[in-house]
Ligand SMILES: Nc1ncnc2c1ncn2[C@@H]1O[C@H](COP(=O)(O)OP(=O)(O)OP(=O)(O)O)[C@@H](O)[C@H]1O
């Protein structure tokens with residue numbers, strides 16, 4: 441298994457430690473290498489919370505998270521930061537590109553912290569930008585791009601370090617139908633080719649249908665295990 445989330449509980453507490461909201465109750469989720477998983481569920485059900493735990497942006501109150509069989513809980517902050525940079529890529533509903541940088545500079549940001557020679561990073565960026573139809577506009581800034589172009593740029597940025605797991609929170613949430621299907625077909629094509637696993641949070645049945653496995657998060661638990 442690539443990722444194993446085992447019997448995880450997560451609550452959010454008020455300032456004085458009083459529990460105000462129990463979000464995940466004994467939730468478990470396993471993701472194989474290259475597997476594409478959709479998480480659906482009502483607003484406020486904990487989808488973003490689960491994704492943040494999977495990406496070590498937040499930590500469970502109880503339970504364990506294993507990556508290739510190794511527990512993440514023993515790692516210090518520097519270890520986790522390097523793990524996130526090497527192994528994961530994030531795509532959010534809003535692209536989160538830096539407005540003062542060009543598209544080319546934005547997609548290179550995650551590579552700045554990674555080791556490896558610059559030439560191969562530039563070749564990788566060029567290949568992905570050509571493939572996603574962004575090469576000719578690489579010197580433009582996010583303010584000069586369409587919503588779909590910004591989201592495609594965010595996908596390239598997420599993949600630049602060849603992560604083994606992409607975490608996408610409503611990646612098509614701000615796009616119209618045509619751009620949404622273009623984006624999800626791009627994500628799945630690239631992840632299939634590079635055997636990148638994906639967890640995609642989505643409200644869209646169309647997006648979920650592209651995934652191998654679809655789960656629904658409700659009342660703190662994950663249901664369903666339909667092969668897509
Ligand atoms: N930092 C926080 N502090 C307190 N409560 C939080 C925090 N983050 C989330 N919550 C609460 O936890 C619950 C789950 O939030 P989460 O963002 O994971 O839901 P979601 O399924 O992603 O919802 P949506 O579909 O609207 O994005 C919500 O009730 C939310 O208000």
Ligand SMILES: [Mg+2]
Pocket residue numbers: 487488489609
């Ligand atoms: Mg959310």
